[in-house]
Amino acid sequence: MTLSINTDDLIAVSVGGAIAHPGFAGLPAEPYRLAADGTPFLLPTFGGIVYNVSVGERAFGWAADCIHPGVSVKGADDVKNRGLNVFACVGNTATVMTGQAQGAKGVVTGKSGRFSEQVIVHFPKDVRTKMAVGDQIVVKAIGTGIEISGHEAVACKGLSPDLLGKLSTRSENGVLKVGVVATIPPHLVGAGAGLTSEGGSLHMQSTDRALLAELGLDTLKLGDIVAFGDTDSRYNHGYLRGATSIGVVGQTDGPRAGYGPGITVLMTAPGGQLSTFEDRSANIATLLSLEP
Known part of the structure; x- marks a missing residue:
């Protein structure tokens, strides 16, 4: 069915960040984490450009710790990153602004982390091979403030x-x-x-x-x-x-x-x-x- 929403009232605004580098906390110095049974492990985790995992593929079975499919984007500081994470909406269009993939279009597919660390953006796999950590991504953010007519409690x-x-x-x-x-x-x-x-x-x-x-x-x-x-x-x-x-x-x-x-x-x-x-x-x- 077609839902009626307050389309004319919604604001479209730019939010952005750069492709984030995978990282580990400075301390403790060893990079291992613990599995549910106490076994130490070291696996790729969120951040960076993931070349071989995409939306639509399996969520289980990868040698990974909560990996992001596609590209992970983070704001320049905590304040800017919070704006990116709150206002970017799943389904929004993202555009590469710098680097060899400049002009390529992607789609926001998720948000990451307990503390809103990163926004997850899908780009076709051939586009990802042209991207680099640090490339600037701008999201045309629209969706915050949606109200569904007849279903205002949602x-x-x-x-x-x-x-x-x-x-x-x-x-x-x-x-x-x-x-x-x-x-x-x-x-x-x-x-x-x-x-x-x-x-x-x-x-x-x-x-x-x-x-x-x-x-x-x-x-x-x-x-x-x-x-x-x-x-x-x-x-x-x-x-x-x-x-x-x-x-x-x-x-x-x-x-x-x-x-x-x-x-x-x-x-x-x-x-x-x-x-x-x-x-x-x-x-x-x-x-x-x-x-x-």
Whole structure:
């Protein structure tokens, strides 16, 4: 169905940053992290240009710790980066402003980290080979402030009008229903709980692989539209019976406890105003016609 939104009131504004370098904290000096069972590991993590992982591909099984598909962008300082992370919306257009790939167009596909470190942008794989760490990226940010007519209790978070218009939706008895690949139960909510929902990601815990297989969550793909049950993300992420949050799988799985695939929340409502139905094809790679 076609949703009516306040299109004429929305502001389009530039936000930007540079392709971020993968990094490690200065201390402790050793770069190892601990898996859920206490085993030390060293794997690629978020940041940089990822040449061989894209939206639409599997979220599990990579030798990685919550890797970002495509390109990771970060602002020049904490203040600018916060503006980038809050105002950039999934589905917004991003443009390369410097370097050999200057002029290339990409699409925002997610936001990263408990503390809103980076914005994730998809560029075709052949474009990525021309890009360099430090290249400047500008996002035409539009979506903050969306209101859906007849569904004012549904809060939109980092959701572009373009993506909203392409989601599979139904309106029944005042409830907005959205097609999702799967629903994640609240006891699998991991890192990000309790923190702001205006940027960053909310992780699905993935240590219990048998449960994931039982629930059909172990086959999720990057870009899948999913829901969190009993999760209220209006102002931060927390448990609330009857609440629903809907988001997009933006990052891969990882070995750490509490850090499975990272999900960028797009919509939320506190008390039954938002619901779901199964749509196994609900993936932004298809919805936004992303080039491989």
